[in-house]
Amino acid sequence: MTLGEIATPALILDLPAFEANLAAMRQACAARGVRLRAHGKAHKTPELARRQIADGGSAGICAQKVAEAEAFVRAGIDDVLVANEVVADGTIDRLARLSATARMAVCVDDATVVPRLGAAVRRHGGTLGVVVEIDVGAGRCGVSPGTPAADLAATVAAEPGLRFAGLQAYHGAAQHLRTPDERAAAIARAVDLVRQSLAALERRGIPCPDVTGAGTGTFTLEAASGVYTEVQAGSYAFMDADYARNTPAEDAPAFAHALFVLATVMSTAGSGRAVVDAGHKAASIDTGLPVVHGRPEIAYVGASDEHGVVTDPASTLRLGDRLLLIPGHCDPTFNLHDHVVAVREGRVEAVFAVAARGKGW
């Protein structure tokens, strides 16, 4: 099949661009001496995680939810960090079950969860890595850096069945600060808070195997910090429209747009505009509307459930014409699709199941 024959709206992966992004990230991490653990929440697609590990230098994968991790493990990925807190009994039990067959780790930011994790893991006969998450400025999850982080690590280290696996210091709010200077300032503060936490761990005699964190917007900073050992970037493989609004740092690798929503013009009845068959059920709009790829004269200006309104001042669009839309935000866009159509030079090479799509429990 060619692009022109695919039923729309369809999620499209440009394989050469995806492969180039994997190679650029692999080289960037290797050059800076840090491990990559790509974040699978970006794509929820086991085959793409498998390629990130096989070709992209990723040591394992991150998942954000246990059900997402289950989909990856079921597909044969055997090293997963749930880079998030898990607190419900049933979810802890499912995580512990995974820990009996795969190398699993999870974040904590509350000491009351630790004995519950330990009991569940012992019940299932596994071992679980536990990463203490610290809040390095994002104002989301995470204990305070320094002594509180070391106290929680000591609780983890004392719990049979659990292995203290290090610190998670992810600064989500820094990823989309637009200028390199703003991002550098935010990550410099984060690095300082990591250092305070490492010092507190050392005072208690607790070795810290890893410091994990970082996303596509800032990873070169964490990688160069001398304290982070692992990078969790996810969006780099796809590059959405929102990430393209960041001014890249000079030493950062260039990533190409690899993810698109293919849409068909379904109406030209209005004047000065056309309507495509991809609305916000095909491309997420939480960080802005899609951008039309390769057609700077056409702007996507309005999304409803199943319609996208595009400007067409010169009335060049015809019924049935196809447009490639760059989604505003790749992660929730993947979550809208059952399949991603992998294309090379305009021809379909494979169709991958977005197997963890909708798996948020």
Ligand SMILES: *Cc1c(COP(=O)(O)O)cnc(C)c1O
């Ligand atoms: C989303 C996320 C990432 C990856 O961020 P990108 O911006 O997609 O590279 C890494 N770590 C955590 C904890 C995240 O939530």
